[in-house]
Amino acid sequence: MNRNTHPAIVTVRPSEPLQILQVETPKPVDNEVKLIVQWTASGPLDHHQASAHLLVTPPQILGDGVAGTILQVGPNVTRYKPGDEVFGFVWRNAKEKAHQLYCVAPENLLGKVPEGKSMQEAVVLGNNFVTVWHVFTNDFEFELPWDRGVEGGAKGKPEGYKPRKNETETEDGRKKWILVWGGSSSCGMYGIQVLKYYGYENIIAVAGSKHHETLKRYGAKECFDYRGGGDVVERVKEFVRKDGGEVSYIFDCIGSQDGSLRPVARIAGADGCRIAILLPVVVKDAAPGIKPEYEMDVTSCADWAKNVTPVGVRTHFWMDNKVLAGTLQTEIMPWALETGVIEPNEQIVVEGHTMLERAQSAMDMLRDKKVSGGRLVWRIAEEGQIAEALKELKQ
Ligand SMILES: NC(=O)c1ccc[n+]([C@@H]2O[C@H](COP(=O)([O-])OP(=O)(O)OC[C@H]3O[C@@H](n4cnc5c(N)ncnc54)[C@H](OP(=O)(O)O)[C@@H]3O)[C@@H](O)[C@H]2O)c1
Structure with missing residues (x-):
């Protein structure tokens, strides 16, 4: 192995096979x-x-979810030492990206893999855990307070914490519902679990029916199948109408023009309803021989009522919140995994003889929409490379 260079997975031309670059x-x-x-x-x-x-300058290294062992630390690192096992969401530049043998990133983008948890489980949190926290605090303005706890005390939300009244009830005392469209997506599943932990009870999820039991266990009061025949929009509206409440928050975890934005726009009618849509909006899906089309302006993708606020989410700006920048990945994310506040997404292990084979298989599975209620995970370093690196650490 050349000590000054290492292999990385890159995309060179759109839709063409991935390549290895030293x-x-x-x-x-x-x-x-x-x-x-x-x-x-x-x-x-x-x-x-x-x-x-999309937003790529080729050759671009891919991947933003990472788990591995620290080999070296910079002079101002305070949290970690060589040998620590860490995981996180890394995305900003080539040296940070995940699909390469070595990643170099600031310590605040990483948390320790909790005792009793594996790197394979931890690696599925990253991007999407950060995304839901960012959406709820930034776009919905939910507080989600989190205390470090004192010596021996519990970490987490302050004792007795409840959502503010105006987040759960209208002025005339009707229920405010939170709709999670795409409840079985990775973001949807983390979102529902975080909401439940903080005491939000009025949650509706739209997802394939095989996931409804899990989503109810996570905290959804009612689930609707978007493929289940009939008009899912009418079924959601009917449910809320009978309840006498209104849909006040919508988390669109799918961002598909036809598959989620347009249906969501038909539901979002209550005054001030906030809609957070994960970008990009997929206008046309990629498929073999089909060039995908994306849009970043959510307002132009559907007919929105005048009294609602649709917002396109780009989690890449989450560190604008300086408090979270110091705690979200280093403390809150490992705590959520360790305590079971978050059940990690099911891991679908992608096999292959080489890192490139695994990367390409994962990409093909994403294109062919083979992921339902889980996350594709795969190994970057080979066993021999890990053993060699860890042996050097001990010397
Ligand atoms: N902008 C940002 O900051 C940001 C951050 C994170 C993610 N994202 C974007 O958000 C999207 C979701 O990401 P993810 O990782 O959470 O996705 P994911 O886990 O890969 O999503 C797969 C799930 O989507 C569900 N689904 C597909 N079409 C649907 C529809 N029309 N209605 C309801 N559910 C549908 C499927 O549900 P069933 O199996 O139940 O049918 C499947 O379980 C992606 O486009 C991603 O790029 C953006």
Whole structure:
């Protein structure tokens, strides 16, 4: 193995097979750590980037979910030491990206893999855990207060914490409902679990029926199948009408023009209803021989009522919240995994003889829409590379 370079998975041309590129291995500086990447997760953003070069400058290294062992730390690192097993959401530049043998990232983008949990389980949180926290605090303005706890005390929400009254009830005392469209997506499943933990009870999910039991266990009061025959929009509206309440918050975890935005726009009619839509909006899906089309302006993709606020979400700006920038990935995310506040998505392990084979298989599965209620995970470093790196650590 050349010590100054290492292999990375890159997209070179839209929709073409992924390639391996030897890239320079940087040394960690300041508050950065260098890790050997042992597990990664592939998700829709990797697919959007590889199939359409959405916001990509080729050759672009892919991947934003990482789990591995720290090999080296920069001079200003305070939390971690070589040998620590960490995981997180890394996305900003080539040295941070996940689909490469070594990743160099600032320590605040990583948390420790909790005792009793594996890297394989932890790697599925990253992007989507951060996304739901960002959507709820930034777009819905839910507080989600989180205390470190004192010595021996419990970490988590302050004792007795409840959502504010105006988040759960209208002025005339009717229920405010939160609709999670795409409840069985990775974001949807984390979203519902976080809402339940903080005491939000009025949750409706739209998802395939095989996931309804799980979503109810996570905290959804009622679930609707978007493929279940009839008009799912009418079924949701009827449910809320009978309840006498209104849909006041909508988390569109799918961002499909026809599959979610347009239906959601038919539901969003209550004054001030907030709608957070995960970008990009998929106007046309990628398929073999079909060029995908994306849109970033959510207002132009559906007929929205005048009294509602649809917003396109880009989690890449989550660190604008300086408090969360220091705690979300380092403390809150590992705590949520350790305590069971979040059940990690089911892991679908993608096999292959090489890192490139695994990367390509994962990409093909995403394109062919083979993921339902789970997350694709795969190994980056080979067993021998891990053993060698860990042996050097001990010397
Ligand atoms: N902008 C951002 O900051 C940001 C952050 C994270 C994710 N995203 C985007 O958000 C989207 C979802 O990401 P993810 O990782 O959570 O997805 P995912 O887990 O891969 O989503 C797969 C799920 O989507 C469900 N689904 C597909 N079409 C649907 C529809 N029309 N209505 C309801 N459910 C539908 C399927 O449900 P069933 O199996 O039940 O049929 C499947 O379980 C992606 O486009 C991603 O790029 C954006």
